[in-house]
Amino acid sequence: MSDIPEMRPCIRCLPGRDKRLRSGHPWLYSNEICMDDAARRLSPGTPVTVIGSDGRALGVASFNPHSLIAARVLDRNAAQRIDTEFLLRHLERAHSLRQHCFRAPYYRLVHAEADGLPGLVIDRFDGTVVVQPNSAGMDHLLPSILDALDRVVAPEAVVLRADSAARSLEGLGNRVEVLRGKPPSAHPVLEDDARFFADLSSGQKTGWFFDQRDNRSAVATLATGRRVLDLYTHTGGFAVRCARAGADRIIGIDRSAVALALAEQAATANGIADRCRFLKTDVFTALDQMATDGQRFDIVVADPPAFAKSRKDVPVATRAYRKLACRTAGLVAPGGFLCLTSCSHAITPETFGDAVARGLNDAGRSGRIIRCAGAGADHPVHPHLPETAYLKCLLLFMA
Numbered sequence: 001m002s003d004i005p006e007m008r009p010c011i012r013c014l015p016g017r018d019k020r021l022r023s024g025h026p027w028l029y030s031n032e033i034c035m036d037d038a039a040r041r042l043s044p045g046t047p048v049t050v051i052g053s054d055g056r057a058l059g060v061a062s063f064n065p066h067s068l069i070a071a072r073v074l075d076r077n078a079a080q081r082i083d084t085e086f087l088l089r090h091l092e093r094a095h096s097l098r099q100h101c102f103r104a105p106y107y108r109l110v111h112a113e114a115d116g117l118p119g120l121v122i123d124r125f126d127g128t129v130v131v132q133p134n135s136a137g138m139d140h141l142l143p144s145i146l147d148a149l150d151r152v153v154a155p156e157a158v159v160l161r162a163d164s165a166a167r168s169l170e171g172l173g174n175r176v177e178v179l180r181g182k183p184p185s186a187h188p189v190l191e192d193d194a195r196f197f198a199d200l201s202s203g204q205k206t207g208w209f210f211d212q213r214d215n216r217s218a219v220a221t222l223a224t225g226r227r228v229l230d231l232y233t234h235t236g237g238f239a240v241r242c243a244r245a246g247a248d249r250i251i252g253i254d255r256s257a258v259a260l261a262l263a264e265q266a267a268t269a270n271g272i273a274d275r276c277r278f279l280k281t282d283v284f285t286a287l288d289q290m291a292t293d294g295q296r297f298d299i300v301v302a303d304p305p306a307f308a309k310s311r312k313d314v315p316v317a318t319r320a321y322r323k324l325a326c327r328t329a330g331l332v333a334p335g336g337f338l339c340l341t342s343c344s345h346a347i348t349p350e351t352f353g354d355a356v357a358r359g360l361n362d363a364g365r366s367g368r369i370i371r372c373a374g375a376g377a378d379h380p381v382h383p384h385l386p387e388t389a390y391l392k393c394l395l396l397f398m399a
Contacts (some may be wrong), residue, residue: 003047003082011039011063011071012051021050021058021073024384026113028061028071040065044171045140047074047082062118062137066171072118072137087141087148090116095152098124098378104190107378108210109153114380114388119166120145123206125198126190127156128183130206134166146179157181159200165309176201186262192217194244196235196266199258204234204305211375212237212303212341215393218371219301219339220245226298229253229290229331231283236263236276238301238339243272247299252278253286287327296333308344317344318355325359329367332398338367345390352392360396367396 013021017032028050033039042048048063050071057078061071074082094115098107109129110122119135129149133139139162149155158179167174178201186197189208198207216237224246230239233252240263243250254260260278267273279286283304302324308317325340332338342352349372360367374381375391382388 005049005060005079005081008047008049008060009038009042009063010049010051011061013053013058015053018052018058022052026073026118026382026385027069028073030065030068030070033070035065035070039063043140044136045138047137049078062135062140064136064170067136067169069135069169072113072135074116074118074137082141084144084147087117087144088151091148091152097380101377105153106190106210107376109378111379111388113385114382119170121206122149123208123210124153124155125183125187125200125208128159128181128187128200129153129155129157130159130161130200131179132161132164132206134164134170136170136172139167139170139172155180157183159183161200161206164205186265191237191241194241194266195269196237196240197262197269198235199262203259203262209234209237211343211379211391212393213378214376215339215341215373215395216241218373218395219299219337222337223247223299226336227296227333228299229297229301231287231300231302231328232304233263233278234259234303236260236266236278238303239263239276239278240266240270240272242299243267243275244270247275250276251297252276253281253283254278255280255282284323284327287331291327291330295331296336297331298333298336299339300328300332300336301339302328303339303341304343306344307342308346311346313344314346314351317347318351321347321352321355322359322362325356326362327359329360329363329365329398332365334399336398338396338398339393340396341391341393343391345387347392348386349392353394356394356396365398367398369394370397371395 012034044064050058059076109124120138121132160177163174189196200207220241223242228242228250230252239252267276307320373393
């Protein structure tokens, strides 16, 4: 790929529509840009120079005339060349941050806009990396991204997960491909000396949720001698961490047989299979049955998939979080703990907190928030992009 700033096409902001960009926001929407014939003819992912309504250059961005998010800023200096060296600098900076924060090479290496590479996600599993180009710009840059990765972490195996829902919004096709090496179908993952397994090719997202690492640790510190219910357990993250910390009995529930098989494999690998039971069933069906049976747990964790995919889903999702809070609160023994999370970027912390509070009231229970958290340090937040602070986690002490 060759990007020559002096020969780069330009897009122009409509009068008065560049204020957010000037204030630090990394996106331009299609209704903020002069979509003339020249702009419409540009190929998705093309680097463009952004011209403000006053005629001055505001930076270089990747452009997609077919997407609502039409321009994603790559650099505020319009003279910056977008090439392998540019990507290398960003990858080196992202890598340095993770090396400071984590002992073992298992983490999110690149968190899209928050690491200056809009639309790009890279998760690292020791010698294997999973690359997700979720925007046309990053799809366009993929060969250069792989070159830069070789120079920063020299991965033995590379898995391409070009299958996210975000790609359809960019007009991109989906594909999954092992680009290098032969990663195992159940790839080992290490987290605070606990051993897990992830399906990097067909598991959810990239196969593992690094974002919950700190929240799993926080709950595990409370688990010694306690009964734990882990809802939406996926591959057993909260369940196995609690068992390793000395939980007396753990039940994990999920609808995916494939994910539960990996959870059972992790329980065996950590020597705690005798205290873990994993059940394939619908969570709300299980909650109703447990309530009928009078079951109680000292810790209940509910880490559901995103209930709201977009803003239009917020009212329905809010009711779902309220219902989940109500049902789970009823199963927590007095003096126990309830951990509820939301990974829906469209749900604000205030909306989520209100839904949880209303759910507790519906259940006739009271609780106190002892921890309010998000994702770990490998998921940094862009200060002008609330979407990068998508994860909400509330840990409550229940009276």
